[in-house]
Amino acid sequence: MEIKKKYVEILKQQIEKAYDIQHEKIVEISNMFGQCMSNFGVVQLFGIDHDEEFVNELNYRAGGIAPFHALKIKDLTLRGGVKVADVESGRIYLPENVAKTADALMGLYELDDRDMYVLVSTKGNDPLVLELAKRVKANNQKLVAVVNKASYDACGGTLLDYADIWLDMCSPEPDVALDLAGVKVGQTSSTVANVIAQMLTAETYRYFIEKEGKAPVLFSANIKGADVHNNALTDPYGRRVR
Amino acid sequence: MVVAKTYKDEIIKLIDELYESQNDNIEAAAKMMADAIKNDGVIHVFGSGHSVGLGIDISNRLGSLVPIHIMDTADFVYRGGVSIEEFTDKVNIFERRPNMAGRLYNLYDIRKNDVFIVISNSGINGVVIDIAALAKENGHKVCIITSMKHTTVEESRHPSGKKLYMFGDVVIDNCGPHGDALLPTNGPEKVTSVSSICNNVVAQTMAARIVQLLKEENIELPILTEDEERNQRIRKYYGGRI
Numbered sequence: 001m002e003i004k005k006k007y008v009e010i011l012k013q014q015i016e017k018a019y020d021i022q023h024e025k026i027v028e029i030s031n032m033f034g035q036c037m038s039n040f041g042v043v044q045l046f047g048i049d050h051d052e053e054f055v056n057e058l059n060y061r062a063g064g065i066a067p068f069h070a071l072k073i074k075d076l077t078l079r080g081g082v083k084v085a086d087v088e089s090g091r092i093y094l095p096e097n098v099a100k101t102a103d104a105l106m107g108l109y110e111l112d113d114r115d116m117y118v119l120v121s122t123k124g125n126d127p128l129v130l131e132l133a134k135r136v137k138a139n140n141q142k143l144v145a146v147v148n149k150a151s152y153d154a155c156g157g158t159l160l161d162y163a164d165i166w167l168d169m170c171s172p173e174p175d176v177a178l179d180l181a182g183v184k185v186g187q188t189s190s191t192v193a194n195v196i197a198q199m200l201t202a203e204t205y206r207y208f209i210e211k212e213g214k215a216p217v218l219f220s221a222n223i224k225g226a227d228v229h230n231n232a233l234t235d236p237y238g239r240r241v242r
Numbered sequence: 243m244v245v246a247k248t249y250k251d252e253i254i255k256l257i258d259e260l261y262e263s264q265n266d267n268i269e270a271a272a273k274m275m276a277d278a279i280k281n282d283g284v285i286h287v288f289g290s291g292h293s294v295g296l297g298i299d300i301s302n303r304l305g306s307l308v309p310i311h312i313m314d315t316a317d318f319v320y321r322g323g324v325s326i327e328e329f330t331d332k333v334n335i336f337e338r339r340p341n342m343a344g345r346l347y348n349l350y351d352i353r354k355n356d357v358f359i360v361i362s363n364s365g366i367n368g369v370v371i372d373i374a375a376l377a378k379e380n381g382h383k384v385c386i387i388t389s390m391k392h393t394t395v396e397e398s399r400h401p402s403g404k405k406l407y408m409f410g411d412v413v414i415d416n417c418g419p420h421g422d423a424l425l426p427t428n429g430p431e432k433v434t435s436v437s438s439i440c441n442n443v444v445a446q447t448m449a450a451r452i453v454q455l456l457k458e459e460n461i462e463l464p465i466l467t468e469d470e471e472r473n474q475r476i477r478k479y480y481g482g483r484i
Contacts, residue, residue: 003454004268004447008261011443012254019250026246050303053295053438061292063423063435074316078330084320174468176305178450180457185305185465186450190295191442195253198434199246202425205433206245217431220421221291222364222396 003178007186010177014192018170019199026199029144029165033200034207036116036142037067037216042240044111046071046132047120047146048093053190054120054146057197060242062220065204066233069115069241071105071132080104098131106135110239116142122169122189123147124157133162146196148175148189169193244425249434252424260417260440261447268444271359271385271412272451278357278383279309279452280459284483286352288313288373289361289387289441290337296361296387296441300449307449308464308476311484313346313373322349343372351483357383363422363437365393365406372400374409386410387444389418389437396420416440
């Protein structure tokens with residue numbers, strides 16, 4: 001089979017699998033999102049490197065739900081006084097440094113006890129993600145974990161120990177879909193994760209319509225008049241979102 | 243009612259449509275990129291907003307091509323001598339100042355045989371159009387990834403009145419709807435979006451095909467494998483260009 005076609009077919013199978021084995025959990029998590037947001041809570045999102053793709057898929061997105069907010073490593077360097085070299089060398093992620101990094105990161109934002117968290121970690125073993133998970137649970141806040149279970153099991157992840165509920169990216173470990181006579185290429189995990197994020201958006205929308213008759217849906221910023229509509233949704237939260 | 247299954251079914255259909263309608267364009271882009279890499283070129287990737295995800299998705303993982311360089315406006319702070327206060331100025335918004343593209347372009351080591359991928363769902367904003375125009379002026383081949391349904395109905399915000407796709411040697415339509423939001427509702431809003439997922443499918447199929455084409459040339463493949471020493475050697479070879 002032509003290689004692009006083969007990639008597409010494998011990706012579609014993984015998306016179908018992600019839906020089949022998890023659609024009930026997707027509904028349950030979306031209901032948690034909706035309940036949190038109805039109580040004027042924000043769903044806080046965090047992931048590192050490729051795991052940030054899932055975060056971006058829920059955070060301030062066209063056709064997305066407004067009260068999400070992302071904690072971003074880039075903010076540490078742009079606003080938090082952390083040196084770029086300490087991010088690039090991975091120093092901020094070392095187990096002995098993650099408490100300090102978590103302090104700096106969480107200190108940048110207006111976090112609230114009404115918020116809940118989604119932590120994304122393909123392998124479920126990032127020390128910084130685990131540090132955040134411990135803090136979220138110590139503060140009795142709800143925690144959703146998103147992992148790639150095959151990678152999680154292979155790499156000794158522990159994130160699920162802290163999670164109230166979790167989702168699987170349904171991709172293989174290592175995350176390569178194609179084999180060109182021994183050469184492995186073609187990652188799928190982040191794209192499946194993005195589809196999961198959009199399914200969560202759809203179900204959170206459904207929650208709002210059922211409970212409140214309307215939903216806080218953002219418009220694309222590249223459509224005329226979108227700014228006014230979007231600002232009306234986010235302004236009540238002040239610095240808690242955006 | 244919009245639910246997870248609605249989204250899953252629609253995105254699977256859209257991925258099929260994307261493959262069927264864009265396979266020839268992706269093939270042409272892959273050939274252009276493979277030629278560039280064969281001739282010691284690097285692929286520069288620039289996307290604004292959520293379009294940054296495409297470059298991230300095909301970089302820095304097992305099976306990823308090494309000669310990919312992500313252009314990022316945060317580099318003004320990291321390596322361009324711009325202060326964080328200036329970069330995050332909320333009144334005189336930095337990215338909307340004149341000649342931003344030229345200043346960004348000049349931050350990087352861009353060489354003769356390099357090629358560009360410029361991504362924008364709307365394809366109407368100044369900086370992305372300027373980057374594509376600059377690359378063309380400097381004799382580089384440019385691949386554009388955009389939503390033709392969106393870009394053809396919105397007015398350009400560029401002084402020339404042109405749209406991004408007009409600068410492409412190859413243009414790939416990500417097949418997303420106007421405004422990126424996918425699912426119609428009973429109200430005025432549409433909910434969920436597709437561009438990150440469609441862009442990833444374009445990027446992943448293109449990258450896999452590039453590797454396959456390079457493999458036919460019997461040259462050392464500049465991709466990440468499980469051999470970390472080899473990875474370091476290849477990364478060092480491209481040095482500051484990536």
